[in-house]
Amino acid sequence: MKKHSERRSWLIARRRIAGIYAFIVLGSALLILRLGYLQIAMASQFTTDVKAQNFDSLTIPAPRGQILDRQGAVLATNQPVFRIIYIRYPNDNAKIGGVAKRLAYPLGQSEAALIKEMTQTNSWNAYTTLVRQATPLQISYVEEHKQSLPGIEIIQTPERAYPMGSFAAHVIGYTGAIPANQAQAYQAQGYYPSAQVGLSGIEQQYESVLRGQNGVKRIPVNPAGVPLPGGTISQSPKTGNNVVLNLDGPLEKVAEQALVSRIAYLRGLGEHNVHSGAIVVMNVHTGAVLAMASYPSYNPNWWIGGISSANYQSYLNGNAGFNRAVSGLYMPGSTQKMLTALTALQNHTISPNLIVNDTGGLQIGTYYMRSWNQAGFGPIGLDEALEVSDDTYFYQVGLDMGHYNINNPPANISAWLNGPRVAALRSINAMGKQFGLTSLTGVDLPGEAPGYVTFANPPTLYDLPAAAIGQEEAYSPIGLATYIAAIANGGYRVQPQMVHEITSPTGRVLKVFKPHVIDKVKVNPAYLKIIQKGLEMATHGTLGTATYFFGSDPVNVAGKTGTAESGIPGRNNSVFVGYAPYNNPQIAIAAVIPNVTGEGFRAAAPMAQQVIDAYFKQQQKK
Amino acid sequence: MESIVKRNIRDLDYVLIAVMILISVISCIAVYTSTLGKANPNTGSASLGIPAHILYRQIAFEVLSYIVMFVVMLFDYRNLAKLRWYFYGGTLLLLVAVFGFHRVNGAHSWIPFPLLSFQPSELAKLVSIIWVADYMSRMNEREVPDYSFRGLLPIFLAFIVPFVLILKEPALGQALVLLAIMYSMLLVYVKKKQMRWMLAASAIFISLIVVAVAVVPNQTVNFLDHQHILKPYQTGRLISFIEPGYDPASSGWQVHQAEIAVGAGGVFGQGIGKGSQTNGSWVPFQWTDFIFSAIAEQLGFVGSSVLIMLFLIMLYRLIRVATTALDDFASYVIAGIVGMFAFQVFENIGMNLVVTPATGITLPFVSYGGSSLVVNFISIGIALSVSVRRRTLRFD
Missing domain, CATH: 3.40.710.10 (DD-peptidase/beta-lactamase superfamily)
Incomplete structure (x- = not known):
């Protein structure tokens, strides 16, 4: 073997290997430049992309204001209701069958009915309500099987209640789903499609006072639409204002x-x-x-x-x-x-x-x-x-x-x-x-x-x-x-x-x-x-x-x-x-x-x- | 006479070791965060092969790799030259044998040993380096060395055989790494005349690619597709590289999502465990090929640049060993290893940044994967073995 110092072939190679390293440095510089372009120059663009695709915004309906009579008796108020909802995603149809199969018995509905509800009912809406007033048993079932129920969520919503029944019904009016022929007009005012609105009486007349301001909850999701832990309330719902009537209850x-x-x-x-x-x-x-x-x-x-x-x-x-x-x-x-x-x-x-x-x-x-x-x-x-x-x-x-x-x-x-x-x-x-x-x-x-x-x-x-x-x-x-x-x-x-x-x-x-x-x-x-x-x-x-x-x-x-x-x-x-x-x-x-x-x-x-x-x-x- | 161990401890390249440890830490963080909570049946199918305790596996392989690295260091690297035929022949057998096993993610790349799925293509890169380095150093030793094309033929052959076998798996990325290794080894080996030929050929090749991709991309894609040179998914990846935004729902999805993850990282990153792209499994196979996007999202420009700098230091330390090595064989082996790592790092990070087309190449030392980790650390071990033995001659 030749001595190290005599390795003539290596003297040439040394220069070349320095050249290779120069290439490597150049390559690294290119990568860091590109990295800077994506992460600094384009960061806001990608941040927007991430917000749009990685999160689902759930509307937290604002409790409506109350309607009271002259004496302060409550004629219209709200009660909390737990709903089981299904959040829709573009590529999620493959999972619907499995979800329906799991939920059919606990929710007391047929698979076919659930699938129809999940796919067809108000298909323009981001989510659909499967159970309006969930029982404690249904809630615990969904909570415990959340991993195998992609898209299923439990939300607590305030719901209208008229504690005095038909008393002063025509004055109070009632709330309900937005009529189909007025959907556009309501959406223009910032109503989400499944909102409950005043359709008659004071509920209708003072809708803008009573409605309050909906909150927003952002829930991270994966591409399959499975909600992930760590949702944040980005906007708290604001309860609507109360309407106090001149109506004299006893009279x-x-x-x-x-x-x-x-x-x-x-x-x-x-x-x-x-x-x-x-x-x-x-x-x-x-x-x-x-x-x-x-x-x-x-x-x-x-x-x-x-x-x-x-x-x-x-x-x-x-x-x-x-x-x-x-x-x-x-x-x-x-x-x-x-x-x-x-x-x-x-x-x-x-x-x-x-x-x-x-x-x-x-x-x-x-x-x-x-x-x-x-x-x-x-x-x-x-x-x-x-x-x-x-x-x-x-x-x-x-x-x-x-x-x-x-x-x-x-x-x-x-x-x-x-x-x-x-x-x-x-x-x-x-x-x-x-x-x-x-x-x-x-x-x-x-x-x-x-x-x-x-x-x-x-x-x-x-x-x-x-x-x-x-x-x-x-x-x-x-x-x-x-x-x-x-x-x-x-x-x-x-x-x-x-x-x-x-x-x-x-x-x-x-x-x-x-x-x-x-x-x-x-x-x-x-x-x-x-x-x-x-x-x-x-x-x-x-x-x-x-x-x-x-x-x-x-x-x-x-x-x-x-x-x-x-x-x-x-x-x-x-x-x-x-x-x-x-x-x-x-x-x-x-x-x-x-x-x-x-x-x-x-x-x-x-x-x-x-x-x-x-x-x-x-x-x-x- | 001091013991081998003592000498090793004294002469150890601590900078390199420190760099390797930092990279390993980043790797564990990235593997952990990109697989966290994804070992459930809903977020991934069984074919994704995410073991439930992936972080522990990765840590176990890291530990094993460091042990293997030090063991390799203790052995004299010159023994590798003696065993080259066993290594090379055995690896070729494994590369053939791999076709007898089930496909994983569409490719015959894996031999499923208990506890560890082994990827012979990882080994093939290293054994080819050893075989070729030995051939090159022997040629230098000859009285009349043959540096002509004829003399280079065995080198080509030594790479082409595993290249074809790996291409057949199919694992285009791994096969390309072999070419990169060959190229870097030839760069330090060939004489001036062949060097000119090589550079000229490289220039023509690169211009051809530039013309094909930039000027006539459609014809190129059609050609590659109709001639069955590329698989349809490879063509898809190529198109989505040429045309950003092409088919973002399928072939362009992974790259597109990786790019979003990188971009969303910003300057300082979203924070460890706080990247929504990473947490939400938006980038398929993020823990292997696209692990860099997880790092970029969570650690941002600063963290990603640090990782690139760490690789730069690592490669510098290796080159330093090569230039001061005791013999030609060692220098050629390290030249091959440098070429291997440099190409993989550039190609892998490049495809995460949509600078290079996506090929199935993992990020060395960072991506999840036992066999590649072990083989990569063996390579570092060889370099260390060279490193601790070079001074003996100087000071003796």
Whole structure:
């Protein structure tokens, strides 16, 4: 062997090996450069990629705010519910079969049903709920077998609960899944597809207040979609704010019971057409709605977690979901007469001293228009006409508004029909608008229907006098309440207000709704006084139509009954509007029960009396 | 006369040992974090072959490897030259025998011994180095050395036989390592004239690749595909290298996810055990071929650069041994070992960084795998054996 120092071949190799090392250094530099490019220059890009693909965001639904009545009783709240959900992933279908097989028995569902649920139901949603209210056993099963149940998670969600059942159902409304046809509109407002939203009543009207802000939980996942430990709540859910109603719970209870029992009573007498009704009680000065009852009713709890078909049938039955107090329109009958009188007085088409000789009816052209009292009351003034609800008097007022002289009818009838008659109907409509009858009252509930005056087509000689006694109009109970409140308070049209204030989840007052006077009705206060007097006489006069109910009432109630043909032959809408006390009005009430046989006062007035008495008894206690 | 052990302790390359230990620590961290919680039936199929106690296995193999390394160091490396035919012949037999065993991950690369699946291709690299180094040093010893092409023929042959067998497994990456070894050994062996030929051939080869990949990539891929030069999955890997974003759901998935893992690491990394790409098994086989992406995600630019620097130091220490070795055989062996490690490190890290196409090459000393770890440490042991014996001559 040659000596080390003599290895000539190696001297060359040494240089070469240095060259190799130079290459190695160069290669390393290249790698570090590339590393720097990826990890420094491009880091934010890749961080974004990682966030997008490695994590699933689960929405933590925010608890909705509560709905409370005036006394603080909870009408709508939340209860925690454990759900078993399946989180969907793009490449996860292979595992679904195994998951379904494992879960079928513990969840009490068939494999096929589970697979369908996991793949098809609301397929646009990131996850689907397999069990809405998991039992402790189901929860422990899922927890213990989590490794073999990829995509299955247990989440705790707040769920709506209505502790008082159907109480004030139409006011509260209900929550449910977003209707398919509104999905886009809701998603634009940041709702996730399976969100529960207010679909009716206060739940709908104050959705933005009640909804709160959903939280987000980020859960790391692997490519197979298996959630890994170490999820973090990146945004805590914020509970929605509370809505405190003006609704007076005990009074509401009385109103609902009065309505239900009155309808039951009438049906007990064989009145099978009687199946619905509504009552509204309002503070005459503030517009605060103290009670609002509508029958038939429903239980908002039916809607939680999806309504069953049996409950849905009940909900549809008799249109139970319909809030008749706000959305129902009823012929007012004689409760129209105050408006008619005010319109005529204000337009100077009659004098406040008008005396009409009531002979039991009025011959208009070829028509004979009967008064309800066919014997006639003889010569009668305005306040007395209101007391006895004299039809003949108001036929005459109606004709006077149209400048129609029975003894000297206009030569050109057709010109009258299309001219003065229309103008008179329009003037009634215009006055109705001022009182919130033919306009929206602005109540803070969805679905309010504006009342209207019918302009009959073809026109007749008698439709104007018929309109004068409330046979040609249709008003909502909330409209009637606003109307009678304005008469009571000296002409102020207040906006009916369901909500008193909004409070934070901790109870701090965030906003108080001040009473809102929309307008002052343009009516001479002296005329209002006459009307008020007439209403007091109607409840206290010897011949008053409501004296039977209110004559000996400890509370001095002023009011007016109404009977209007309901469309079913021989059946009438029974209407009552009133306020109390007469001298110092506090509350206004409107009550309606349609399709009653005979004179309407039998139905609406007595239940109004119950409610008014209850209110003042309650006031005395305080 | 001092004992062999004492001399070994005195002359040990402590820098190299320190570097190796640091790399081993990084390896254990990376193997642990990239397999943590993945030994359950849902995150991986049985074919992935992740033993439940993978960290303990890796640590056990590390310990075994260090023992083997020191044992090898104690033996005189010159004995390797004497045993070269046994080594070489035996390894060829194993490379043939491997076809008799079941495929693992689609390749006949493994002989499943109890406790340890053995990969003969790992051994083939080292025994080829020993055989060729011996041939080269003998040629230098001849009175009339034959450095012509004729004289180089046995060298080519010594590499081509295992190359073809490994290519057949198929294990393209391992086969390419053989070529890299041959190239680096020839670089220090051939004379000026052949050197020119080699450099010229390399230049032409590299330009051809550049043209094929950069200028006519589609035709190249079609050609390789239709001529059955590459397997379809290899073609897929090549396309996804040429066109980033190609088929990210299958053939480009692994590389794409590795790149995301690296990039998400940022400057200082996500922290050990906190990489969501690594924890979520987003990079398939991360504990073997793509372990660098786990390190890059968790330790960031700083940690990854440190690892690259450690390899650089390791290779420098090896080269230092080669240039001061006692004889040609030792220098050629270490040149081969340097070529082997340098190519594997560059290719493996390169494919993690999408600089080089993905081939099945593990990161030496870092990736999970018992047989490659042992063989790699044997290589270091040989270098140490050379290292502790060179000074004897100087100071005696």
